[in-house]
Amino acid sequence: MKMKAAIYTGIEEIAIREVERNEPPPGFVLVDTKQTGICGSDLHSYFGHWGQSHEHAAGHETCGVVTALGEGVTEFDIGDKVAVECFSHCGTCKYCETGQYNLCFNRAWISPNMHGGFAEYTATHHSGLFKLPKRMTFEQGALVEPLAVSHRAIARSGANSRDTVAIIGGGTIGQFALADAVAAGVKETLITVKYEQQAALAKTLGADHIVNISDTDVQDYVKDVTNGIGFDAVIETVGGAENFNTATTIVRKQGAVVLVAGYYKPLEVNLSTIVWSEAFITGSNCYGYSGMETDFEAAIELIDSGKVDATKLVTHYYPLDEISEAFRVSADKTSGAIKVHVCQE
Numbered sequence: 001m002k003m004k005a006a007i008y009t010g011i012e013e014i015a016i017r018e019v020e021r022n023e024p025p026p027g028f029v030l031v032d033t034k035q036t037g038i039c040g041s042d043l044h045s046y047f048g049h050w051g052q053s054h055e056h057a058a059g060h061e062t063c064g065v066v067t068a069l070g071e072g073v074t075e076f077d078i079g080d081k082v083a084v085e086c087f088s089h090c091g092t093c094k095y096c097e098t099g100q101y102n103l104c105f106n107r108a109w110i111s112p113n114m115h116g117g118f119a120e121y122t123a124t125h126h127s128g129l130f131k132l133p134k135r136m137t138f139e140q141g142a143l144v145e146p147l148a149v150s151h152r153a154i155a156r157s158g159a160n161s162r163d164t165v166a167i168i169g170g171g172t173i174g175q176f177a178l179a180d181a182v183a184a185g186v187k188e189t190l191i192t193v194k195y196e197q198q199a200a201l202a203k204t205l206g207a208d209h210i211v212n213i214s215d216t217d218v219q220d221y222v223k224d225v226t227n228g229i230g231f232d233a234v235i236e237t238v239g240g241a242e243n244f245n246t247a248t249t250i251v252r253k254q255g256a257v258v259l260v261a262g263y264y265k266p267l268e269v270n271l272s273t274i275v276w277s278e279a280f281i282t283g284s285n286c287y288g289y290s291g292m293e294t295d296f297e298a299a300i301e302l303i304d305s306g307k308v309d310a311t312k313l314v315t316h317y318y319p320l321d322e323i324s325e326a327f328r329v330s331a332d333k334t335s336g337a338i339k340v341h342v343c344q345e
């Protein structure tokens with residue numbers, strides 16, 4: 001059977017193609033995709049920073065309805081509303097057995113050699129699927145994946161209700177990190193932004209400090225508001241040497257820096273600040289378990305309960321046929337874009 005899929009056709013080019021629909025192999029299910037967000041990592045591919053597939057559709061911030069079950073899949077039914085992790089895991093290696101399944105030895109792309117969410121249907125491995133509550137909208141469902149990323153980053157910082165949290169970057173992951181920190185009840189939050197729409201959104205999400213990097217020096221600002229101490233935790237969501245250096249400078253001594261950005265090339269950075277401050281620097285890799293529950297379960301609960309009003313982030317909606325315009329708008333933040341959704345409802 002044929003279906004439509006959006007395929008990268010060159011640098012800053014993506015187009016709709018007629019392709020063969022994937023039937024789900026053993027262990028996979030077929031999902032009728034309903035809404036899919038354009039992620040910063042999709043833009044890295046769009047710009048050619050990372051490799052582009054010229055054969056298969058990308059799209060990992062996706063949700064939809066199960067329409068067919070591959071052999072051996074018993075925990076899902078046709079008609080289930082689901083959200084999808086971007087990778088599959090084996091369930092039996094050392095890391096899977098200890099609940100660190102995002103570090104699985106046999107981790108693979110959720111739809112290997114198959115189409116992702118920027119196609120009418122995606123075949124996804126059952127290990128990365130989560131059922132959504134019936135009342136959840138597809139728009140909310142597509143936001144589970146990025147919120148899970150931010151939830152893990154906040155969890156990995158170890159921040160508690162007495163801690164102050166600074167977030168570098170006003171894009172989706174930064175805004176969701178802010179929303180997650182506010183929902184968790186941390187003491188004080190700061191977010192750096194570059195565009196008007198990011199500042200306006202951060203305000204509605206409850207940020208205590210919004211620092212626009214185009215007119216304010218972040219390091220001076222933090223020095224002022226913390227009496228030179230710095231923030232207990234810093235979440236770096238943007239990438240680049242300058243942001244790394246800012247993160248390690250505005251964190252307090254022995255504070256935590258969590259890196260959750262797309263680093264697509266090696267950087268020249270200042271490491272002596274870390275020696276002097278004894279700060280802890282760590283990464284945050286997609287999502288897995290944070291405490292007793294998975295980051296996906298936590299994100300579903302945060303959205304379903306209304307603790308995080310996730311759809312506030314979505315600024316633009318396009319049908320699949322207009323995906324090239326959707327990417328253009330998403331890539332150009334002067335368009336007012338934060339999260340752009342590709343819709344197939």
Ligand SMILES: [Zn+2]
Pocket residue numbers: 039040041060061146
């Ligand atoms: Zn993503």
Ligand SMILES: [Zn+2]
Pocket residue numbers: 089090091092093094095096097101104105106107
């Ligand atoms: Zn494994």
